[in-house]
Amino acid sequence: MSEPAVYAAGAVCWRLIDGKIHVLLIHRTVYGDVTIPKGKVDPGETLPQTAVREIEEETGLAVALGVPLGVSAYSLLNGREKIVHYWAAEISAEAIQHSTFVPNGEVAAIEWVTIKKARSYLSYTPDVDIIDAFAKLVDMGVTRTFALIALRHGKAVQPGQWSGPDFSRPLTERGVQQAAAIVPTITAWQPQRIVSSTATRCVTTVAPLAAATGIQIKRTDRYSQDAFEQGLADVRSGIGKRVRSRKTAVICSHGPVLPEILHEIALATGSTHGAYISDAAALETGSFSVVHLSADNPSAGIVAIETHSPAY
Structure with missing residues (x-):
């Protein structure tokens, strides 16, 4: 019998910098990769609850979720399927001001980049697909x-x-x-x-x-x-x-x-x-x-x- 899937949730956090949309990427310490903020569901949590908690834990930012962006599904090294639900999340100036992020054993750095740069910086194709889904909202003019x-x-x-x-x-x-x-x-x-x-x-x-x-x-x-x-x-x-x-x-x-x-x-x-x-x-x-x-x-x-x- 196959192992049950691992569920996780996260968000494409975004803000305007000099009039241009930038998204937030995290540089993970242990894996040495670049990803979108996300994390596994804790027992008793719902997916939206997980997304908000994980973003705050990884980036120090308190967020409000926006539009759902889609779901990524891929196999982990141990063969288990991982299913990740994503939302968009606009980051307010107040949230930036009150960010509690410091480099730690899980996340070495956080970085605001343009959508174009995000596509080239991200380490995994499923993350790029989610950025592309967000980019469609930007093109439609319905990010906020x-x-x-x-x-x-x-x-x-x-x-x-x-x-x-x-x-x-x-x-x-x-x-x-x-x-x-x-x-x-x-x-x-x-x-x-x-x-x-x-x-x-x-x-x-x-x-x-x-x-x-x-x-x-x-x-x-x-x-x-x-x-x-x-x-x-x-x-x-x-x-x-x-x-x-x-x-x-x-x-x-x-x-x-x-x-x-x-x-x-x-x-x-x-x-x-x-x-x-x-x-x-x-x-x-x-x-x-x-x-x-x-x-x-x-x-x-x-x-x-x-x-x-x-x-x-």
């Missing part, structure tokens, strides 16, 4: 992005088991676990807003995230199931506001409302419709879809969508 994170509330007590109003149904023990488990993954995108349906099961789902980030929950009936079923929900204006703000936001809502939320994101950004929209809305409890949009031109359409489930 923000995300709307559509989150389905955690598992709630069933209606038949609850005597109170539907909006007051609480989370089950599993739902409480889901609410806690999503925090380290969602914070990989550093949300700036948390918006929730007024239903207890939604507010309780994002409460741990609000506590971890210090962001106040904005409660609204725009995304509530009761208002939606009564034809009183105002998803369109809510999504329009979120797109105009160009800030990464979490929107916690209900299974029946999520298709409308994704539909309105597509309409607000001039995106083509397709199965990818309905797939992104078909979420299990506690799961979420990250919809990436261009910060410079949201009307350019959805750049990418990725879906994640809680790890617990």
Whole structure:
């Protein structure tokens, strides 16, 4: 029986230097090679969580993830397959200022280079392929992005088991676990807003995230199931506001409302419709879809969508 694959995650960290995009490469001490920052998944981690942790450990930079760039798969010397997931990550001036990097036993140096130089400096072809994927975003003019994170509330007590109003149904023990488990993954995108349906099961789902980030929950009936079923929900204006703000936001809502939320994101950004929209809305409890949009031109359409489930 073959050994299980080794999973890892990382990012193409980028910034503007003299008006030109540069990417960050690391010179590894032991191997004497040049690679993109990345590392293996620790037990209990999700891939986005790993990417953020590994980048900070290797480069001293605290990052927020951007668009997913793809997956590299190759064989290690011991024959095991290694699968690495990558994102883009814009590095802010503040992150540079607070970098804690010093040369160490794992990374001898870090270097900002142009995309062209990165292709020639990198030691491994799979890394070059990821740089090429990032270069396509640069050519499209959609490197700087923000995300709307559509989150389905955690598992709630069933209606038949609850005597109170539907909006007051609480989370089950599993739902409480889901609410806690999503925090380290969602914070990989550093949300700036948390918006929730007024239903207890939604507010309780994002409460741990609000506590971890210090962001106040904005409660609204725009995304509530009761208002939606009564034809009183105002998803369109809510999504329009979120797109105009160009800030990464979490929107916690209900299974029946999520298709409308994704539909309105597509309409607000001039995106083509397709199965990818309905797939992104078909979420299990506690799961979420990250919809990436261009910060410079949201009307350019959805750049990418990725879906994640809680790890617990």
